[in-house]
Amino acid sequence: LERLKKRGKRLPFTAVAANRADTISVPAGYKATPFIPWGTPIRGSFPAFLDNAGNSAADQADQVGMHHDGMHFFPIDGQRGGGHKSDHGLLVLNHEYIDAPLLHPNGPTLVDGKRSSADEVRKEINAHGVSVVEVRRNRGQWEVLPSARNRRITGATPMQISGPARGHALLSTRYSPDGTATRGTLNNCSNGFTPWGTYLTCEENWAGYFASGDAERPREMTRYGVGSASRYGWDHLAGDEFQRFNATRLAANASGDYRNEPNHFGWIVEIDPFAPEAAPVKRTALGRFAHEGLVFAPTKPGRPVVCYSGDDSQNEYIYKFVSRGKYIPGRSNGSLLDEGTLYVARFKANGKGEWLALDIRNKSFQAACRAAGVSFADQGEVLINTRLAADIVGATKMDRPEWGAMNPQNGDIYFTLTNNTSRTVVDAANPRPANAYGHIIRWREQSRDHAGREFVWSLFLLAGPEDDSLDPNGRPLTADNRLASPDGLWFDNDGRLWIQTDMSGSQLASGPFGNNQMLVAEPVTGEVKRFLVGPVGCEVTGITATPDFRTLFVNIQHPGEGSTSTNFRSSWPDGAGRRPRSATVIVTRDDGKPLL
Ligand code: FEO
Numbered sequence: 279l280e281r282l283k284k285r286g287k288r289l290p291f292t293a294v295a296a297n298r299a300d301t302i303s304v305p306a307g308y309k310a311t312p313f314i315p316w317g318t319p320i321r322g323s324f325p326a327f328l329d330n331a332g333n334s335a336a337d338q339a340d341q342v343g344m345h346h347d348g349m350h351f352f353p354i355d356g357q358r359g360g361g362h363k364s365d366h367g368l369l370v371l372n373h374e375y376i377d378a379p380l381l382h383p384n385g386p387t388l389v390d391g392k393r394s395s396a397d398e399v400r401k402e403i404n405a406h407g408v409s410v411v412e413v414r415r416n417r418g419q420w421e422v423l424p425s426a427r428n429r430r431i432t433g434a435t436p437m438q439i440s441g442p443a444r445g446h447a448l449l450s451t452r453y454s455p456d457g458t459a460t461r462g463t464l465n466n467c468s469n470g471f472t473p474w475g476t477y478l479t480c481e482e483n484w485a486g487y488f489a490s491g492d493a494e495r496p497r498e499m500t501r502y503g504v505g506s507a508s509r510y511g512w513d514h515l516a517g518d519e520f521q522r523f524n525a526t527r528l529a530a531n532a533s534g535d536y537r538n539e540p541n542h543f544g545w546i547v548e549i550d551p552f553a554p555e556a557a558p559v560k561r562t563a564l565g566r567f568a569h570e571g572l573v574f575a576p577t578k579p580g581r582p583v584v585c586y587s588g589d590d591s592q593n594e595y596i597y598k599f600v601s602r603g604k605y606i607p608g609r610s611n612g613s614l615l616d617e618g619t620l621y622v623a624r625f626k627a628n629g630k631g632e633w634l635a636l637d638i639r640n641k642s643f644q645a646a647c648r649a650a651g652v653s654f655a656d657q658g659e660v661l662i663n664t665r666l667a668a669d670i671v672g673a674t675k676m677d678r679p680e681w682g683a684m685n686p687q688n689g690d691i692y693f694t695l696t697n698n699t700s701r702t703v704v705d706a707a708n709p710r711p712a713n714a715y716g717h718i719i720r721w722r723e724q725s726r727d728h729a730g731r732e733f734v735w736s737l738f739l740l741a742g743p744e745d746d747s748l749d750p751n752g753r754p755l756t757a758d759n760r761l762a763s764p765d766g767l768w769f770d771n772d773g774r775l776w777i778q779t780d781m782s783g784s785q786l787a788s789g790p791f792g793n794n795q796m797l798v799a800e801p802v803t804g805e806v807k808r809f810l811v812g813p814v815g816c817e818v819t820g821i822t823a824t825p826d827f828r829t830l831f832v833n834i835q836h837p838g839e840g841s842t843s844t845n846f847r848s849s850w851p852d853g854a855g856r857r858p859r860s861a862t863v864i865v866t867r868d869d870g871k872p873l874l
């Protein structure tokens with residue numbers, strides 16, 4: 279009945295035209311207001327942001343980080359977390375990476391091509407991670423509260439390691455010879471949130487932070503792309519805090535150097551935003567890969583929790599985790615994520631699919647290992663080498679799985695496959711060779727509780743221009759909804775799908791799509807419409823709302839991408855001549871009603 283009522287209902291806004299303006303465009307009747315840009319003081323001495331980017335590393339540790347990404351709003355009811363209040367909460371957001379040319383007044387200092395300033399590198403480490411910001415709506419305006427809950431988690435924050443890989447020999451480092459503790463989280467792209475009210479941040483392209491000088495590297499490095507040079511050169515500097523990014527074998531055994539430090543990354547990290555003193559926990563049972571995000575299936579008391587995660591690299595996989603323990607409302611916590619089964623998806627040509635267990639106790643997995651001539655000593659080693667385990671069982675290589683989202687109306691799971699220009703051999707789930715535009719796939723589990731082994735899938739949308747795309751009704755996209763490189767994905771409570779794009783290169787510079795954008799799709803009718811266009815050079819990524827749906831928070835990442843320290847390609851959000859800054863945008867309706 280609900281579906282019948284909805285059928286025929288049109289999305290009630292006028293599509294925003296594709297454009298390349300250096301501003302946020304939203305439909306008539308809506309307003310978009312920048313909020314908590316990079317450098318906003320939130321704690322400690324509340325150091326003011328300096329326009330010339332002259333803040334120190336210590337200042338940065340008390341300010342909002344750079345390059346906003348995945349985000350979630352946790353309501354506060356009275357003094358506690360939870361409830362459904364919409365005027366007060368914790369906004370928790372990822373800071374994926376940094377642009378060194380904009381983070382420092384004159385870009386990074388190099389001497390003979392090497393990093394030389396410890397404070398600059400510390401600032402870069404501190405601009406990564408997660409911000410927890412207590413926010414309140416006061417007479418219609420959102421403000422940051424000077425709260426003891428405000429917190430910065432950075433690339434240096436002490437953390438615990440839990441699950442099957444905790445204490446593994448492959449996690450032994452000079453910092454943690456017993457392989458149980460680590461420092462920091464990096465390249466935090468999308469996110470998740472648990473049924474018990476915690477935040478999950480996901481480690482995506484972490485391999486580039488490390489360098490190994492060894493001629494022969496172990497599979498834990500090669501399969502993930504750890505190479506001889508690091509992206510930012512943090513390993514150039516002396517001292518333990520920097521040398522941990524040097525994964526070269528330097529000592530007689532692993533506890534004397536940082537050969538295993540890369541094995542501390544590629545995990546999903548749980549943060550309790552309401553316990554500012556609690557160490558974040560890396561949950562190894564969820565696997566090690568370039569985790570984009572994590573999305574939970576609907577929870578049922580007395581049943582396992584189930585969650586899905588994509589590995590965003592060309593020809594990588596989609597995974598699901600099913601907990602061994604049962605979900606008990608009010609009692610369950612993160613330990614539920616420490617024991618269970620990790621599966622990887624195989625999408626079959628007949629529209630069905632199966633989940634293949636990556637579990638050393640599983641007979642099929644053991645047989646696949648024997649057939650491939652690959653051995654793992656224990657489940658910890660399987661998880662540290664999740665990609666190799668997935669290769670062995672014959673999972674389907676996907677076109678870069680990015681965000682997932684769950685339709686609260688029916689439990690269907692949607693995933694963006696952002697693009698894959700390297701694809702030569704197509705399959706039913708990845709149907710276009712050299713897939714430059716990307717697509718969105720969805721599936722429904724055969725078992726209503728999501729814990730089963732089979733599913734039914736279909737393509738939801740093929741992104742692209744009018745002559746190379748399909749909308750959910752099988753028609754070409756139009757000027758109102760053409761898009762490319764779908765990435766961020768989120769369902770509102772009414773079952774509308776919000777799609778964010780991450781185009782780059784010539785697709786962004788000269789394609790028919792304009793700047794990166796956000797669209798809304800109504801799965802019941804198949805209607806798709808462009809809702810927001812971001813400023814020049816940005817990616818639109820990260821989305822959450824208050825329970826009353828009167829405030830939508832959206833993140834704008836790297837406006838003016840490609841800027842140098844003397845030539846800013848965007849001046850959003852601060853205006854002419856000012857340094858571009860990643861920021862959250864608050865989207866509201868002029869009449870104060872729910873967004874849609
Ligand atoms: Fe950080 Fe896959 O986007």
Ligand code: CA
Pocket residue numbers: 347374467817819835
């Ligand atoms: Ca990004």
Ligand code: CA
Pocket residue numbers: 467468570680681765766780819
């Ligand atoms: Ca992304």
Ligand code: CA
Pocket residue numbers: 680696765780
């Ligand atoms: Ca992307």
